[in-house]
Amino acid sequence: MSKVLNALKCKCPNCKKGKIFNTKGNILLLNIPKMNDRCPQCNYKFERETGFFFGAMFVSYALAAAQMITSLVIFWYIIDISPLRVFAIIVLIAFLFSTTNFKLSRSIWIYLFYKDRN
Secondary structure, three states, X not given: OHHHHHHHOOEXXXXXXXXXXXXXXXXHHOEOOXXXXXOOOOOOEOXXXXXXXXXXXXXXXXXXXXXXXXXXXXXXXXXXXXXXXXXXXXXXXXXXOHHHHHHXXXXXXXXXXXOOOO
Protein backbone atom coordinates (compact mmCIF):
# COMPACT_ATOMS: atom_id res chain seq x y z
CA MET A 1 0.00 0.00 0.00
CA SER A 2 2.89 2.36 0.70
CA LYS A 3 4.14 1.94 -2.89
CA VAL A 4 0.76 3.13 -4.19
CA LEU A 5 0.79 6.16 -1.89
CA ASN A 6 4.38 7.00 -2.84
CA ALA A 7 3.51 6.71 -6.54
CA LEU A 8 0.51 9.00 -6.05
CA LYS A 9 2.71 11.49 -4.17
CA CYS A 10 5.33 11.27 -6.98
CA LYS A 11 8.12 10.24 -4.60
CA CYS A 12 11.31 8.48 -5.63
CA PRO A 13 10.80 4.68 -5.73
CA ASN A 14 14.30 4.09 -4.40
CA CYS A 15 14.48 6.27 -1.26
CA LYS A 16 10.78 7.29 -0.95
CA LYS A 17 11.90 10.80 0.07
CA GLY A 18 12.99 12.68 -3.05
CA LYS A 19 10.51 14.20 -5.46
CA ILE A 20 10.24 13.02 -9.06
CA PHE A 21 9.10 16.47 -10.23
CA ASN A 22 10.74 19.76 -9.30
CA THR A 23 7.87 21.98 -10.53
CA LYS A 24 4.13 21.47 -10.33
CA GLY A 25 3.22 22.98 -13.68
CA ASN A 26 0.15 25.07 -14.37
CA ILE A 27 -2.42 24.06 -16.97
CA LEU A 28 -3.88 27.57 -17.12
CA LEU A 29 -0.47 28.94 -18.12
CA LEU A 30 0.15 25.91 -20.38
CA ASN A 31 3.20 24.82 -18.35
CA ILE A 32 3.82 21.11 -17.93
CA PRO A 33 5.56 19.89 -14.77
CA LYS A 34 9.35 19.68 -14.98
CA MET A 35 10.85 16.36 -14.02
CA ASN A 36 14.13 15.82 -12.21
CA ASP A 37 16.66 13.70 -14.12
CA ARG A 38 17.79 12.13 -10.87
CA CYS A 39 16.44 11.96 -7.35
CA PRO A 40 17.73 14.91 -5.32
CA GLN A 41 18.09 12.63 -2.25
CA CYS A 42 19.62 9.37 -3.50
CA ASN A 43 20.69 10.19 -7.09
CA TYR A 44 18.43 7.45 -8.57
CA LYS A 45 18.08 7.96 -12.34
CA PHE A 46 14.38 8.13 -13.29
CA GLU A 47 14.68 7.73 -17.07
CA ARG A 48 16.11 4.24 -17.53
CA GLU A 49 16.74 4.64 -21.28
CA THR A 50 15.90 7.00 -24.13
CA GLY A 51 12.15 6.88 -24.78
CA PHE A 52 11.44 5.22 -21.43
CA PHE A 53 8.40 7.40 -20.80
CA PHE A 54 6.75 6.58 -24.13
CA GLY A 55 4.77 3.90 -22.33
CA ALA A 56 3.56 6.42 -19.76
CA MET A 57 1.31 7.80 -22.49
CA PHE A 58 -0.76 4.61 -22.28
CA VAL A 59 -1.08 5.03 -18.51
CA SER A 60 -2.13 8.65 -19.05
CA TYR A 61 -4.71 7.51 -21.61
CA ALA A 62 -6.12 5.00 -19.12
CA LEU A 63 -6.32 7.64 -16.38
CA ALA A 64 -8.05 10.13 -18.69
CA ALA A 65 -10.49 7.49 -19.96
CA ALA A 66 -11.38 6.50 -16.38
CA GLN A 67 -11.99 10.14 -15.46
CA MET A 68 -14.13 10.72 -18.54
CA ILE A 69 -16.22 7.57 -18.05
CA THR A 70 -16.73 8.41 -14.38
CA SER A 71 -17.80 11.94 -15.31
CA LEU A 72 -20.18 10.60 -17.95
CA VAL A 73 -21.85 8.24 -15.51
CA ILE A 74 -22.13 10.86 -12.79
CA PHE A 75 -23.36 13.79 -14.87
CA TRP A 76 -25.49 11.99 -17.46
CA TYR A 77 -26.96 8.98 -15.68
CA ILE A 78 -27.06 10.09 -12.04
CA ILE A 79 -27.52 13.89 -12.24
CA ASP A 80 -29.30 13.72 -15.64
CA ILE A 81 -27.70 16.70 -17.40
CA SER A 82 -28.14 17.15 -21.16
CA PRO A 83 -25.59 15.39 -23.42
CA LEU A 84 -24.09 18.65 -24.75
CA ARG A 85 -23.45 19.96 -21.24
CA VAL A 86 -22.02 16.60 -20.19
CA PHE A 87 -19.65 16.77 -23.16
CA ALA A 88 -18.54 20.28 -22.14
CA ILE A 89 -18.00 19.13 -18.54
CA ILE A 90 -15.94 16.14 -19.68
CA VAL A 91 -13.76 18.33 -21.91
CA LEU A 92 -13.23 20.76 -19.02
CA ILE A 93 -12.34 17.94 -16.61
CA ALA A 94 -9.89 16.43 -19.13
CA PHE A 95 -8.25 19.85 -19.56
CA LEU A 96 -8.02 20.59 -15.84
CA PHE A 97 -6.61 17.17 -14.93
CA SER A 98 -4.08 16.99 -17.77
CA THR A 99 -1.08 18.08 -15.68
CA THR A 100 -2.11 15.73 -12.86
CA ASN A 101 -2.42 12.88 -15.37
CA PHE A 102 1.00 13.73 -16.79
CA LYS A 103 2.62 13.53 -13.36
CA LEU A 104 0.75 10.45 -12.21
CA SER A 105 1.32 8.52 -15.41
CA ARG A 106 5.08 9.06 -15.28
CA SER A 107 5.21 8.24 -11.57
CA ILE A 108 3.18 5.05 -12.07
CA TRP A 109 5.37 4.09 -15.05
CA ILE A 110 8.53 4.51 -12.95
CA TYR A 111 7.07 2.37 -10.17
CA LEU A 112 5.99 -0.35 -12.62
CA PHE A 113 9.59 -0.88 -13.73
CA TYR A 114 11.39 -0.24 -10.44
CA LYS A 115 13.26 -3.24 -9.08
CA ASP A 116 14.01 -3.11 -5.37
CA ARG A 117 17.70 -3.80 -4.85
CA ASN A 118 17.45 -4.59 -1.13
